[in-house]
Amino acid sequence: MExxxxxxxxxxxxxxxxxxAKAGEEAAFTSLLxxxxxxxxxxxxxxxxxxxxAEDITIETFGKAFKNLAQYRPIYAFSxxxxxxxxxxxxxxxxxxxxxxxxxxxxxMSDDGDEGCFxxxxxxxxxxxxLIKEQKAELLSAVVKKLKPRYSTLIKYRYYKEMSYKEIxxxxxxxxxxxxxxxxxxxxxxxxxxxxxxx
Numbered sequence: 655m656e657x658x659x660x661x662x663x664x665x666x667x668x669x670x671x672x673x674x675a676k677a678g679e680e681a682a683f684t685s686l687l688x689x690x691x692x693x694x695x696x697x698x699x700x701x702x703x704x705x706x707x708a709e710d711i712t713i714e715t716f717g718k719a720f721k722n723l724a725q726y727r728p729i730y731a732f733s734x735x736x737x738x739x740x741x742x743x744x745x746x747x748x749x750x751x752x753x754x755x756x757x758x759x760x761x762x763m764s765d766d767g768d769e770g771c772f773x774x775x776x777x778x779x780x781x782x783x784x785l786i787k788e789q790k791a792e793l794l795s796a797v798v799k800k801l802k803p804r805y806s807t808l809i810k811y812r813y814y815k816e817m818s819y820k821e822i823x824x825x826x827x828x829x830x831x832x833x834x835x836x837x838x839x840x841x842x843x844x845x846x847x848x849x850x851x852x853x
Contacts, residue, residue, distance in 0.1 A: 657728040665731035672732055676723055683720060684799075690733065691716070694740050695802075701744050706832070709802055710839045711747055715740040717842040805840045812837055 657669065668689070675682035694715055699708035718739050719726075726735050799806065811817045811825065819837075823830045 658730065661728065661731060665728075665733065668732040669728045672723065672726060672728075675720070686719075686732075687716060690736055691802075694736065697737070698740060698744055702747065706836070707747065709805065710836070711740065711743050713805065713839045713842060714743050718743070805836060808833065808837050809840050 657666075661669065668686075671682050671685050671689075675686065691712065695708055695712045698711045698715075699705060702708050702711065715736065719736050726732060807826070808822065811822045812819075817825070819830055819833050822837075823833045826833070
């Protein structure tokens, strides 16, 4: 594969790590997380002004990057490619926030016309779904340690201690919906990494 000779020293270092990740080296994924997680997070935080949203988008960014690592070409720096993914995810997030609305077509009135309820599809996650398998325990443990403390704690409660969503929400004193959303984001990253290692 042709490598841009004008890549900086740092970009060449990143490319070596990416090559190891493509070859399935587990430590390479965590190295990329170590190097860029905080930079991506704080860049996104400036744009979305919300720590939880910034963390969600950060996890989505790494999930997409690791899942599509084979598409990266060293004609430009890996950091440029990664930040482009983060930028696109951020634009998508902001666009979705601006277009969030409830259609009046989905309001159901009671027989007396006084009560109204919204017909909203459930976004419940499958409580039986499990990410941790024996042959991937070490990789998961390494990746979980690299997540922000809140996400690491959520993963540990759910998959190591096998607590219910409600138990986690009560213990962390956060809304049930927040637990579900953040666990979903965390699982996306873990899935992407495991998929990349398997492929």
